[in-house]
Amino acid sequence: MTSHQQGPMTSTTPGHPAVLEAIRGRLVVSCQAYPGEPMRDPGTMCRIAQAAAEGGAAGIRAQGIEDLRRIRAALDLPLIGLWKDGDGEVFITPTLDHALAVAGTGADIVAVDGTLRPRPDGRTFAEIVAAVHDRTGRLVMADVSTYEEGVAAAEAGADVVGTTLSGHTPYSRPGPSPDLDLVAALSRDLPVPVIAEGRIHTPEQAGAAIEAGAHAVVVGTAITHPTTLTRWFADSVTRSPREVRSE
Numbered sequence: 001m002t003s004h005q006q007g008p009m010t011s012t013t014p015g016h017p018a019v020l021e022a023i024r025g026r027l028v029v030s031c032q033a034y035p036g037e038p039m040r041d042p043g044t045m046c047r048i049a050q051a052a053a054e055g056g057a058a059g060i061r062a063q064g065i066e067d068l069r070r071i072r073a074a075l076d077l078p079l080i081g082l083w084k085d086g087d088g089e090v091f092i093t094p095t096l097d098h099a100l101a102v103a104g105t106g107a108d109i110v111a112v113d114g115t116l117r118p119r120p121d122g123r124t125f126a127e128i129v130a131a132v133h134d135r136t137g138r139l140v141m142a143d144v145s146t147y148e149e150g151v152a153a154a155e156a157g158a159d160v161v162g163t164t165l166s167g168h169t170p171y172s173r174p175g176p177s178p179d180l181d182l183v184a185a186l187s188r189d190l191p192v193p194v195i196a197e198g199r200i201h202t203p204e205q206a207g208a209a210i211e212a213g214a215h216a217v218v219v220g221t222a223i224t225h226p227t228t229l230t231r232w233f234a235d236s237v238t239r240s241p242r243e244v245r246s247e
């Protein structure tokens, strides 16, 4: 039994809740595999999370009820939980029922789509935040894609805002690199901590996100998704001029 399994970490110092203090200026590793992939297995994700912890992850972000239960039982680190479900536009913890189920796993922070798009259960983001707070005492992370969404999410009661969905909505900034401008603007203007998440592929980019003002950095693909990592290398090798390879 870990302290996290007893309930949400309570604040020991003025300011942010303890779980947010624990990840301040640190790396959180997102451990996720996608439907149909060989690593889509709670035991496998738990081992990946344990490996990330050994490497210095200060927190873990994970998806799916069983993955979260396994990781919660195995690791005494701040845990950001979500449940990706459905094939609609809003798929990150899309309804209040999803959010309550995530909270029930012992995750310290429930990550919820924080965009302004309609949700399958018709609730607003503010209603979901209020219900999670009232019924579970857990914190809520708003996954947003733009500055306006970040401001609205903080006003709606989010405890922490992440840039997770930048580049993943049709109206946000596309491109392969992290949206550090969004990280900087939200970090400057929001009264709650901002987590840099999404398309952070190198240690330099992770450091730059902290420099831009991020409270913490979440890295997923570049640490825990070997299929994508392999594709990066495979594509680079096959695109290289033959003479370079034969040197």
Ligand SMILES: CC(=O)N[C@H](C=O)[C@@H](O)[C@H](O)[C@H](O)COP(=O)(O)O
Residues within 6 Å of the ligand: 030, 032, 082, 164, 165, 168, 197, 198, 199, 200, 218, 219, 220, 221, 222
């Ligand atoms: C858009 C979406 O569904 N993002 C998901 C959110 O949990 C994950 O698939 C990402 O891996 C995670 O956000 C970390 O980002 P990156 O893998 O780029 O480091």
